[in-house]
Amino acid sequence: MKTRIATAALGTLLFTAFANASEPPHWTYQGKTGTSHWAGLEADYAVCGTGQRQSPINIETRKVTGTTAQPIGVSYAPARAEVINNGHTVQVEPANGGTLTIDGVEYKLAQFHFHTPSEERIDGKSYPLVAHLVHKSAEGKLAVIAVLFRTGKSNAALRPVFASLPARAGDKHAMGGTINVGDLLPGSRDNYTFIGSLTTPPCSEDVRWVVMKTPVSVSSAQLAAFRKLYRMNARPVQAVNGREVLVGR
Numbered sequence: 682m683k684t685r686i687a688t689a690a691l692g693t694l695l696f697t698a699f700a701n702a703s704e705p706p707h708w709t710y711q712g713k714t715g716t717s718h719w720a721g722l723e724a725d726y727a728v729c730g731t732g733q734r735q736s737p738i739n740i741e742t743r744k745v746t747g748t749t750a751q752p753i754g755v756s757y758a759p760a761r762a763e764v765i766n767n768g769h770t771v772q773v774e775p776a777n778g779g780t781l782t783i784d785g786v787e788y789k790l791a792q793f794h795f796h797t798p799s800e801e802r803i804d805g806k807s808y809p810l811v812a813h814l815v816h817k818s819a820e821g822k823l824a825v826i827a828v829l830f831r832t833g834k835s836n837a838a839l840r841p842v843f844a845s846l847p848a849r850a851g852d853k854h855a856m857g858g859t860i861n862v863g864d865l866l867p868g869s870r871d872n873y874t875f876i877g878s879l880t881t882p883p884c885s886e887d888v889r890w891v892v893m894k895t896p897v898s899v900s901s902a903q904l905a906a907f908r909k910l911y912r913m914n915a916r917p918v919q920a921v922n923g924r925e926v927l928v929g930r
């Protein structure tokens with residue numbers, strides 16, 4: 682009997698330890714662990730403060746310096762996906778969702794997630810929502826497509842995701858049906874492209890950004906469903922520091 686109680690107690694201890702370990706990392710968007718404090722929270726986060734090519738940025742269209750040599754190539758396909766509430770956003774992880782090709786380098790779609798309001802600004806204007814489509818090359822390089830949303834009609838491509846958003850941090854479930862990430866893109870592929878960073882700790886640089894010029898639509902009900910979970914999860918714009926911003930196709 683004693684052994685059994687001891688085992689039960691140990692089980693509780695292990696469970697508690699596991700629960701703590703799986704809690705979201707200690708960074709937030711506001712307050713004592715908010716965006717202006719990220720650099721000091723962990724040694725690995727230092728570049729959030731010292732980096733010279735941080736994201737997001739305000740794209741000043743009059744300062745765009747030219748156009749890219751080649752258009753981006755996208756090849757997306759319908760895919761099953763897992764939907765995860767990771768404590769900072771809702772993240773969708775499609776299985777074999779497709780690829781993005783930039784300057785001959787192929788990047789595989791890894792996941793996409795949302796920020797409200799949009800982190801990117803164009804000539805100072807922000808949008809109610811942005812999706813970041815994160816892609817990774819075989820060498821581990823990252824390329825992110827940002828799709829801006831304006832409020833309007835319901836976004837059909839997002840319906841399987843928004844049909845059942847995981848309510849609590851740590852929740853994860855298989856999405857019903859499939860999603861084709863290509864259906865999230867605007868009809869025009871015109872974009873602004875530049876080198877930046879992850880917009881969340883550890884803020885790692887050397888990320889290729891492709892910000893779609895044309896916003897797509899999201900309904901106010903879809904937006905409200907996301908904001909019920911995350912009212913504000915956007916990092917403020919960072920210094921451009923003379924970075925080259927090009928127009929891409």
Ligand SMILES: [Zn+2]
Nearest residue numbers: 794796813880
């Ligand atoms: Zn993001």
